[in-house]
Amino acid sequence: TPVVPQADLESFQAHLNQSTRILALVGAGLSAASGLPTFRGAGGLWRTHEATQLATPEAFGRDPALVWQFYSYRRHMALKAKPNLAHYALAELARKKEGFLTLSQNVDGLSPRAQHPAGQLKLLHGSLFDVKCSGFFCDHVERNNYIDPIVPALEIPTDESDPTTTEAVQARELDISDHKVPLPEIDLDHLPLCPKCMKGLLRPGVVWFGEMLPRDVMRDISDWIKAAEQIDLIMVIGTSAKVYPAAGYVDAARSKGARVAVINMDRNDEPASGLYKGDWFFEGDAAQIMPEILR
Ligand code: BJW
Structure with missing residues (x-):
């Protein structure tokens, strides 16, 4: 209608x-x-964080693992969406x-x-599927990188105790956007590293607050x-x-x-x-x- x-x-x-x-x-x-959830209003929370609070260079500087978990989750959801x-x-x-x-x-x-x-x-x-070096002096960019997860440490955890899991049916993915689901701890060494300078962490190729x-x-x-x-x-x-x-x-x-x-x-x-x-x-x-x- x-x-x-x-x-x-x-x-x-x-x-x-x-x-x-x-x-x-x-x-x-x-x-x-x-x-896919919007940024503001209902659905604008990721775990206990406002989505807009994670979309900043300061948040990445403070806790790159958390920010990568947020973006890796969103890459995964966006790839599953039509x-x-x-x-x-x-x-x-x-x-x-x-x-x-x-x-x-x-x-x-x-x-x-x-x-x-x-x-x-x-x-x-920008795009969730571009990644670039977060290092100040490196200009490395990778476009249209649809790899999911970008590094093994960012794989969405699954519910190993799920009784419906069989050899044919994969274990159910946990919804890590829900703060009641424990978030795996990730070592900085396991986050994606820039292949060019080998020093900076890679970061999502999106535009954060305060960036051009x-x-x-x-x-x-x-x-x-x-x-x-x-x-x-x-x-x-x-x-x-x-x-x-x-x-x-x-x-x-x-x-x-x-x-x-x-x-x-x-x-x-x-x-x-x-x-x-x-x-x-x-x-x-x-x-x-x-x-x-x-x-
Ligand atoms: C439906 C629906 C359905 C739901 N059907 N409808 C001038 C004045 C004041 C401040 C500034 C200014 N100029 C610049 C600034 C600072 C800042 C800014 O704008 N701040 C304001 C919040 C006040 N801007 C910046 O920092 C920008 N950079 C910049 O200006 O650089 C120059 C500079 C540098 C240094 C110093 C000073 C200047 C960069 C902004 C980058 C924004 N980035 C994000 C994150 C991207 C990465 C990621 O995805 O994580 O972009 S923030 C977030 O907001 C994301 C979105 O693209 C963006 C807009 O949100 P959007 O899409 O509108 O979503 P919602 O949730 O807000 O709204 C959804 C709407 O849909 C609602 O209306 C619903 O009702 C509706 N809806 N379901 C139809 N089914």
């Missing part, structure tokens, strides 16, 4: 059909229907309209796996915005729009004339829900709404 009011759907689609320069700013809500209909709808729009660009804050790899054309997808916050976004990505986006005489539309999908510079692209698009469509599960989540200013707010699961409004 459709969830979008007919009048809104018609006015949005009429505008979309005339639009040639279109942006989408996407966040964790896009992947919620694929079973892209949903919203990822596919955006990928299809990109194939239909060459002036469409997706700005993704997500690091889960689901848009690339939905065959979103790579030239029209900018990963603002990838320079080439920022440049491509600012070139795209500068080159557009007018931007017709920006869709703000499944993001709380609290994190900068990502959230700033909504104003940048609006100052070039863009109308704003917000797609969010929560009508009361500020600032996201306030961004549409009279254009379109589509309330609900992005995985249901996106295929409906982009059809």
